Amino acid sequence: MVRLAYPEVPDSVLEEIAVDNFVNGLKDSELQKALRLARPKVLDKALAIALEHETANQTSRSHRVRTIEESDEHNDKRLEEMIRRVFRNEMPKRREPRCWNCGDVGHIRRNCKKLVQPSEN
Numbered sequence: 001m002v003r004l005a006y007p008e009v010p011d012s013v014l015e016e017i018a019v020d021n022f023v024n025g026l027k028d029s030e031l032q033k034a035l036r037l038a039r040p041k042v043l044d045k046a047l048a049i050a051l052e053h054e055t056a057n058q059t060s061r062s063h064r065v066r067t068i069e070e071s072d073e074h075n076d077k078r079l080e081e082m083i084r085r086v087f088r089n090e091m092p093k094r095r096e097p098r099c100w101n102c103g104d105v106g107h108i109r110r111n112c113k114k115l116v117q118p119s120e121n
Helices: 011-024 029-038 043-087
Strands: none
Touching: 011 029, 011 043, 029 043
């Protein structure tokens, strides 16, 4: 493909162009950086480095997945305990309402017998 675009350029230059295009076309910026630091001269070498890098990343990802699964187990245990509390009726009891008018417990302001009713004229 590169040969068709640049028919009169030496093979070594074409190989460098192919490597540059390969590196620039990668979405993974870490992989691009690793390839630029390695400075491969041929496309096969660049591809080999990219595959090694991808394999290392996949191995790292599988360890992260296990960590998430372990925390899911912890969350499952917490959820089960909460469900047990609900079924055992261990929920915290609501406090008796306190009147804002008289301060007594057991009723709210609108039901307060001590509330002064406006007189009708």
